[in-house]
Amino acid sequence: MTQKLDAALFEARAFNLSPQQIELTQRARTLGQTTFAGRASTYDTEARFPTENYQDLFEAELMGICIPKEQGGLGADFKTYAMVAAEIGRYCGATALSWNMHVASTLWTGQLVDGLDMPESKRLGHNRRRSVHYKRILENKAIYSQPFSEGGAAAAGSKAFSTIAEPITGGWLVNGKKIFASLSGHADYYGVLCTEIKDREKPSRRNTLYLAIPANETGVSVEGEWNPLGMRGTVSRTLIFNNVFIRERELLMPRGFYIEAASKWPHMFFTLSPTYMGLAQAAYDFTVKYLRGEVEGAGTTKRRMYPTKQIAVAQMRVMLEQTKALFYQVISEASANPTKDQILRAYTAQYTVMENANELAQLAIRTCGGQGMLKSLPLERIYRDSRCGSLMLPWTAEICIDRLGKACLYEQGESDEDES
Ligand SMILES: Cc1cc2nc3c(=O)[nH]c(=O)nc-3n(C[C@H](O)[C@H](O)[C@H](O)COP(=O)(O)OP(=O)(O)OC[C@H]3O[C@@H](n4cnc5c(N)ncnc54)[C@H](O)[C@@H]3O)c2cc1C
Numbered sequence: 001m002t003q004k005l006d007a008a009l010f011e012a013r014a015f016n017l018s019p020q021q022i023e024l025t026q027r028a029r030t031l032g033q034t035t036f037a038g039r040a041s042t043y044d045t046e047a048r049f050p051t052e053n054y055q056d057l058f059e060a061e062l063m064g065i066c067i068p069k070e071q072g073g074l075g076a077d078f079k080t081y082a083m084v085a086a087e088i089g090r091y092c093g094a095t096a097l098s099w100n101m102h103v104a105s106t107l108w109t110g111q112l113v114d115g116l117d118m119p120e121s122k123r124l125g126h127n128r129r130r131s132v133h134y135k136r137i138l139e140n141k142a143i144y145s146q147p148f149s150e151g152g153a154a155a156a157g158s159k160a161f162s163t164i165a166e167p168i169t170g171g172w173l174v175n176g177k178k179i180f181a182s183l184s185g186h187a188d189y190y191g192v193l194c195t196e197i198k199d200r201e202k203p204s205r206r207n208t209l210y211l212a213i214p215a216n217e218t219g220v221s222v223e224g225e226w227n228p229l230g231m232r233g234t235v236s237r238t239l240i241f242n243n244v245f246i247r248e249r250e251l252l253m254p255r256g257f258y259i260e261a262a263s264k265w266p267h268m269f270f271t272l273s274p275t276y277m278g279l280a281q282a283a284y285d286f287t288v289k290y291l292r293g294e295v296e297g298a299g300t301t302k303r304r305m306y307p308t309k310q311i312a313v314a315q316m317r318v319m320l321e322q323t324k325a326l327f328y329q330v331i332s333e334a335s336a337n338p339t340k341d342q343i344l345r346a347y348t349a350q351y352t353v354m355e356n357a358n359e360l361a362q363l364a365i366r367t368c369g370g371q372g373m374l375k376s377l378p379l380e381r382i383y384r385d386s387r388c389g390s391l392m393l394p395w396t397a398e399i400c401i402d403r404l405g406k407a408c409l410y411e412q413g414e415s416d417e418d419e420s
Contacts, residue, residue, distance in 0.1 A: 006033055009090065009281050010083050015328060021080050027060055028084045032091030037378070040092040043233030044381050047226055049186040050233050053095045054143060062099075064138050066107040068114075071134045077111055078267065082274045082331040089278020090285070093385035094233030096275035098145070098182045104271045105144040105191045108210075109133065109252050112265050115336035122254045129249055133189075133212060142188040144212065147181030147239050148393075154193075155393040157262065160203035163194035163241065165211065171247040172196070174213060178241075182234040185222045188215050190239060191252055208259055210252040219244035230384030267334035267346055269395045273353045276389040277327050279382050280357040283364040284320045286379050287313060290368045297376055303369075312367040316360055323356045344407055347400040354389035354397055361386045 006029060012022045036053050043050045057063050066081050067073020076084065081103060089096035109130045118126070136142035153159040163176025174194060181190065189212040196207040213220060219242040226237045253261065261268060289295045291309050293302040303309055330349040333342055361383040365373045373380045390397035 003034065005030060006090075006285065009086050009278065009324075010328065017083075018080075020074075020076065021083060024062075024065070024074070024076060024080060024084045025087050028062065028087040029090075031056055031060055031062075032088050036088065036092040036095055040094070040233075040378065040381065041375075043092070043094055044385075045232075047228075047232040047235065049183065049235045050092065050095045050098070051186065053092065054099075057095075057099060058141050063102065063141070063143070064106070064134070066103050066110055067134045067138065068110050071131055072138045073106070073110075073134065078107060078271075078334045079331045081107060082271070082277075082327075085271075085274035086277040086281070086327075089275035090282045091278075092233070093275055093279050093382070094231050096278055097231055097272070098234045100271050100275060101146040101182050101191075102144045102187070104146055104268070105212075105252065106134065106137070107271065108261065108268055112261055112268055112336075113253060113257065116257065116260055116264055118254065118257070126254050129251055132249055133252065136189070140188075143183065143186065144189045144191050145181065145183035145187035146191045147178035147184070148193045149178060149180045150176070151179045156396075156399060157205075157394045160195045160205045161193050161208060162203075163192060164203070165194045165196045165209050165246070167196065167198060168245075171245060171250070172209070172211070174211065174219075174241045174244045174246050176241050178239040180236040181222075181239045182236040184235060184237040184239050185215075186235060189213065190215060190220070192241070193258060196255070206256065206259055209255065210258045211246050212250040212252055213241065213244060213246055214250075217244050217246070229387060230381070231388045265336050266338065266343055267330070270330060270334065270346055270350055272389070272392045272395070273327065273350055274331075276353050276357040276386060277323065279386045279389075280320060280323055280353065280360050282382050283357070283360040283379070283386070284316050286372075286377075286382065287316060287364040287367055290372050290379075295372075295377065298371060309367060312363060316363050316367075319356055319360055319363075323352055323360075326352050340407065344404055347395065347404050350395045351390075351397050351400040351404075354392070357386040357389055358383070 008025060035056060064073035065076045069075035085096050085100055149155040150162050154161040165172035165174050192211050192213050194209055195203045196209045221240045222237050223240060224238040226235050291304040293300040326349045330346050364379055365383055
């Protein structure tokens with residue numbers, strides 16, 4: 001019997017989806033429901049990278065989703081990507097989160113850089129270089145990742161990265177370490193943020209470089225184990241760079257433009273949210289199906305007739321709709337040079353999606369009861385995976401709250417120091 005496809009997370013008519021958005025979200029939902037959902041438990045149990053899912057993502061052309069059309073990709077924009085990623089997150093959080101790292105490397109070098117002012121000569125050089133990366137993905141099935149975190153204050157945006165790129169003839173020598181590097185040992189290129197250091201000058205965030213480091217380059221190694229609470233299939237181990245020679249063509253953004261992008265296109269850090277939007281929907285979907293006696297492998301007992309269950313599902317629905325509406329607003333308004341309100345809304349949405357995804361999973365477990373949280377069912381994995389969202393730098397739940405509180409009460413340049 002063929003399985004009925006789940007309803008769209010963003011209903012086409014209600015959310016005014018374009019034909020491309022309808023087609024791509026359906027493509028992702030079909031792949032997620034018919035294929036990824038069935039494999040998710042194995043990747044989670046074994047903390048194994050979802051290699052088979054990546055083969056399917058290549059086949060479905062979704063690995064090039066944000067590569068511009070004129071360079072051979074599907075040319076999806078930020079908003080379209082976010083809705084497609086949410087559909088994948090619904091069925092396998094680890095696949096959606098790690099796929100985000102790959103796609104962000106094409107979105108940042110594509111739509112994002114295209115929206116920034118840049119001298120024509122720089123843009124020509126960037127277009128030439130990015131076509132090398134895009135060809136690797138489209139023709140050689142290369143996978144990119146985004147290891148930024150180092151364990152210090154750099155990933156939160158407070159300090160320069162400790163991973164250093166020293167200019168030498170034809171490129172750089174890179175030295176450093178990245179922790180929680182999703183796709184380590186599985187990506188073909190690590191899109192690394194590091195600090196260019198010239199003539200013993202002090203490390204500065206202004207000199208941040210975004211470089212693609214080939215995984216098989218001499219001096220690159222992966223160490224440590226990966227045995228976390230959730231998102232186990234991301235395989236986020238530690239990467240070491242020991243005197244790795246990187247050629248100039250591996251520059252993913254022109255010099256100085258990562259910092260420019262971080263301040264002018266701040267929604268670039270919102271790309272981690274869609275995975276968790278999908279997990280929020282998954283927790284709700286599971287609960288409805290479970291109470292109706294329709295979850296495969298959980299028997300056919302119905303529990304929907306109890307008023308407490310109805311109230312719980314109503315509360316979950318309210319929280320889901322609130323989360324979805326805010327998420328949708330933020331992905332719709334993401335662009336270069338947002339207003340202060342738009343930035344604060346993005347922090348609010350990131351906080352809301354990350355916290356509500358776990359809150360919904362927690363409510364789902366309480367509502368479905370003991371049999372619903374057995375390891376043979378997806379809910380307990382959704383619960384563990386969803387807990388990880390608030391920890392993602394640079395926009396952790398805490399940092400979002402910190403920035404929101406300050407920005408609501410202070411305008412640019414204001415301080416209380418002079419007041420007695
Ligand atoms: C499943 C998973 C996959 C990941 N994949 C990747 C990846 O592919 N690439 C990557 O770069 N990183 C990745 N990360 C790493 C993530 O972004 C964090 O770097 C990681 O969780 C370690 O951070 P920490 O909480 O130990 O950081 P710490 O710096 O020790 O921070 C602890 C907490 O303190 C708060 N904090 C930190 N700095 C500030 C500040 N300046 N102001 C206010 N509060 C602050 C934050 O809320 C933070 O959660 C991943 C993490 C997880 C859980």
